[in-house]
Amino acid sequence: xxxxxxxxxxxxxxxxxxxxxxxxxxxxxxxxxxxxxxxxxxxxxxxxxxxxxxxxxxxxxxxxxxxxxxxxxxxxxxxxxxxxxxxxxxxxxxxxxxxxxxxxxxxxxxxxxxxxxxxxxxxxxxxxxxxxxxxxxxxxxxxxxxxxxxxxxxxxxxxxxxxxxxxxxxxxxxxxxxxxxxxxxxx
Amino acid sequence: xxxxxxxxxxxxxxxxxxxxxxxxxxxxxxxxxxxxxxxxxxxxxxxxxxxxxxxxxxxxxxxxxxxxxxxxxxxxxxxxxxxxxxxxxxxxxxxxxxxxxxxxxxxxxxxxxxxxxxxxxxxxxxxxxxxxxxxxxxxxxxxxxxxxxxxxxxxxxxxxxxxxxxxxxxxxxxxxxxxxxxxxxxxxxxxxxxxxxxxxxxxxxxxxxxxxxxxxxxxxxxxxxxxxxxxxxxxxxxxxxxxxxxxxxxxxxxxxxxxxxxxxxxxxxxxxxxxxxxxxxxxxxxxxxxxxxxxxxxxxxxxxxxxxxxxxxxxxxxxxxxxxxxxxxxxxxxxxxxxxxxxxxxxxxxxxxxxxxxxxxxxxxxxxxxxxxxxxxxxxxxxxxxxxxxxxxxxxxxxxxxxxxxxxxxxxxxxxxxxxxxxxxxxxxxxxxxxxxxxxxxxxxxxxxxxxxxxxxxxxxxxxxxxxxxxxxxxxxxxxxxxxxxxxxxxxxxxxxxxxxxxxxx
Numbered sequence: 207x208x209x210x211x212x213x214x215x216x217x218x219x220x221x222x223x224x225x226x227x228x229x230x231x232x233x234x235x236x237x238x239x240x241x242x243x244x245x246x247x248x249x250x251x252x253x254x255x256x257x258x259x260x261x262x263x264x265x266x267x268x269x270x271x272x273x274x275x276x277x278x279x280x281x282x283x284x285x286x287x288x289x290x291x292x293x294x295x296x297x298x299x300x301x302x303x304x305x306x307x308x309x310x311x312x313x314x315x316x317x318x319x320x321x322x323x324x325x326x327x328x329x330x331x332x333x334x335x336x337x338x339x340x341x342x343x344x345x346x347x348x349x350x351x352x353x354x355x356x357x358x359x360x361x362x363x364x365x366x367x368x369x370x371x372x373x374x375x376x377x378x379x380x381x382x383x384x385x386x387x388x389x390x391x392x393x
Numbered sequence: 394x395x396x397x398x399x400x401x402x403x404x405x406x407x408x409x410x411x412x413x414x415x416x417x418x419x420x421x422x423x424x425x426x427x428x429x430x431x432x433x434x435x436x437x438x439x440x441x442x443x444x445x446x447x448x449x450x451x452x453x454x455x456x457x458x459x460x461x462x463x464x465x466x467x468x469x470x471x472x473x474x475x476x477x478x479x480x481x482x483x484x485x486x487x488x489x490x491x492x493x494x495x496x497x498x499x500x501x502x503x504x505x506x507x508x509x510x511x512x513x514x515x516x517x518x519x520x521x522x523x524x525x526x527x528x529x530x531x532x533x534x535x536x537x538x539x540x541x542x543x544x545x546x547x548x549x550x551x552x553x554x555x556x557x558x559x560x561x562x563x564x565x566x567x568x569x570x571x572x573x574x575x576x577x578x579x580x581x582x583x584x585x586x587x588x589x590x591x592x593x594x595x596x597x598x599x600x601x602x603x604x605x606x607x608x609x610x611x612x613x614x615x616x617x618x619x620x621x622x623x624x625x626x627x628x629x630x631x632x633x634x635x636x637x638x639x640x641x642x643x644x645x646x647x648x649x650x651x652x653x654x655x656x657x658x659x660x661x662x663x664x665x666x667x668x669x670x671x672x673x674x675x676x677x678x679x680x681x682x683x684x685x686x687x688x689x690x691x692x693x694x695x696x697x698x699x700x701x702x703x704x705x706x707x708x709x710x711x712x713x714x715x716x717x718x719x720x721x722x723x724x725x726x727x728x729x730x731x732x733x734x735x736x737x738x739x740x741x742x743x744x745x746x747x748x749x750x751x752x753x754x755x756x757x758x759x760x761x762x763x764x765x766x767x768x769x770x771x772x773x774x775x776x777x778x779x780x781x782x783x784x785x786x787x788x789x790x791x792x793x794x795x796x797x798x799x800x801x802x803x804x805x806x807x808x809x810x811x812x813x814x815x816x817x818x819x820x821x822x823x824x825x826x827x828x829x830x831x832x833x834x835x836x837x838x839x840x841x842x843x844x845x846x847x848x849x850x851x852x853x854x855x856x857x858x859x860x861x862x863x864x865x866x867x868x869x870x871x872x873x874x875x876x877x878x879x880x881x882x883x884x885x886x887x888x889x890x891x892x893x894x895x896x897x898x899x
Contacts, residue, residue, distance in 0.1 A: 225870075226870055229869045244630050247631060248442075248602075248858060248861055249634075249861040249862035250631075250862060251631070251634075252868045252869060253869055255631055255632075260631075260635055263635055263639045265636055265643070287574070288571065288573075288575075291571060296573060306575050309577075309658050310580060313580075313583040313584050313587040313654070314583065316651050317587040319643070320595075321590070321594070323644065324640070332632075332633040332636055332637065334633075337621060347628075348609045351606040351609045351629050352606060
């Protein structure tokens with residue numbers, strides 16, 4: 207990579223190819239007390255988030271809220287329009303009944319859950335879209351969308367020093383352990 | 394700059410010793426695979442990226458442009474006929490007072506049904522941990538979206554004044570009127586629009602990590618910009634994957650009942666009426682089975698072509714074709730059972746109108762359509778009891794087209810036979826489509842192929858992240874015990890075979 211100007215140290219990175227080794231490394235880094243670290247992988251590696259000590263995702267709560275909102279709005283919409291605002295006798299059928307309301311109950315519940323999950327997951331939990339990453343010029347980091355497991359120990363972790371980070375990654379057998387600087391200018 | 398980076402990545406990959414371990418089943422001849430491998434050719438993870446991204450990265454061939462142009466011409470003819478319909482009115486179709494639903498609703502149900510296989514593959518097979526789905530789910534989902542667009546073409550124009558289609562939605566208006574939620578046609582508005590939205594979100598969610606792979610490899614500025622925007626800046630962070638995987642599971646959980654609901658509600662359009670031949674309780678499951686049946690046939694038609702043209706033989710293997718043919722056989726039998734049960738109930742109910750409709754269906758004016766349906770849908774799939782025929786690519790291709798023809802005739806038979814001889818013999822009539830309806834229908838195939846070709850060229854046609862995650866050795870070996878799916882693949886992994894558990898299994 208031909209970076210034109212470099213700034214402060216922002217991270218120490220190391221590469222893995224073996225899912226077992228990277229899981230062991232994740233566990234070790236977590237146990238060493240690091241909190242600001244991440245592992246970039248081409249596909250979800252089973253159990254890696256547990257090894258990293260991540261809490262359970264809060265997504266189900268949002269999904270439930272979305273589902274309840276959808277169901278409630280389907281109920282309100284059908285009742286209010288049919289039995290309150292615009293009472294129209296059609297073949298003597300009731301103005302509102304849960305039997306004929308069921309298809310729309312179901313569809314709006316699914317629709318609202320899906321939209322909530324989509325926007326919460328990407329927008330809130332994953333903080334996307336975000337079209338710039340400070341690591342994006344690192345080739346090992348880029349290869350994380352190909353076949354590389356890239357472990358990144360971030361410099362703003364309270365326990366971070368380049369030496370401890372490098373030693374930790376080396377201990378678990380990371381390849382190409384490297385200090386990454388901020389890229390100020392890039393061609 | 395990008396070139397340099399790629400070289401570096403390439404050397405880095407070559408330098409890593411366990412590139413071999415990932416496909417290490419040749420290193421351990423003692424461990425016989427329990428099942429056929431899902432991906433052939435002992436590929437490393439990097440090779441998969443190369444293969445699949447390569448499809449999108451190579452220059453479009455003259456063959457591709459020719460196919461795209463032909464599809465666009467056919468689509469253009471359809472759009473022309475559609476414009477003519479909208480300008481003049483649906484009087485240009487062959488419909489008459491007796492038969493108010495003809496090719497329009499036949500085609501609507503046909504296209505919506507096609508979409509169902511995509512959702513079934515992406516959602517239902519995901520929940521059942523059917524890992525073979527990873528090679529075909531992306532394109533099947535894409536097919537769903539394009540099929541629903543085509544279905545929308547018919548349902549939106551058959552209203553006669555499509556510029557007023559927004560009247561179908563409940564919105565406050567100066568007429569102080571609201572939609573009628575007691576009508577199954579209104580349920581359909583909600584079902585199809587929800588289906589389209591959720592399918593699109595599910596598909597896009599699956600695409601994001603793969604678009605990131607393409608983004609990191611893209612050389613041209615336009616490609617880089619496009620993939621960058623749509624990959625949303627995905628990095629592959631485990632902190633994101635964690636939420637992503639859960640979202641994916643929720644989408645699968647939502648789509649599974651959704652796919653059942655959509656064709657059930659489409660069948661309510663008929664079943665809630667009081668017309669003999671339509672007013673039956675068997676309709677929802679019968680329609681859903683038929684939808685899956687026709688959808689799988691369409692997936693096969695498309696995938697067999699894509700497999701040849703894009704050289705995906707290692708990814709879409711005979712095993713996939715075999716599995717899909719088994720589903721075609723099973724759903725074909727369900728459909729055949731439903732046909733028989735309809736006749737039985739018509740006789741058993743003692744209702745003379747019901748009985749007349751079914752005798753008329755098999756022997757009346759539209760008997761040609763009925764027997765076309767029977768021979769394509771019930772008789773022809775029986776060949777798939779034979780394992781050799783299930784694995785014969787040409788035979789499968791032919792039969793998948795036959796099934797699609799049969800399923801189109803099913804919808805036509807249901808719609809036209811019940812309508813053309815109703816309760817009043819003085820109103821009996823016959824219906825034949827005009828060139829306008831035929832052109833619109835053929836045009837939707839052009840539209841479908843245009844979308845599919847563009848998708849196959851510019852997007853990852855195989856779910857990269859998913860197929861990588863099911864490769865032998867791609868997951869930590871301690872995780873095998875909670876995997877009840879394709880054990881064989883795990884046992885092929887170099888890591889696993891080295892472990893003590895392998896001895897137990899062997």
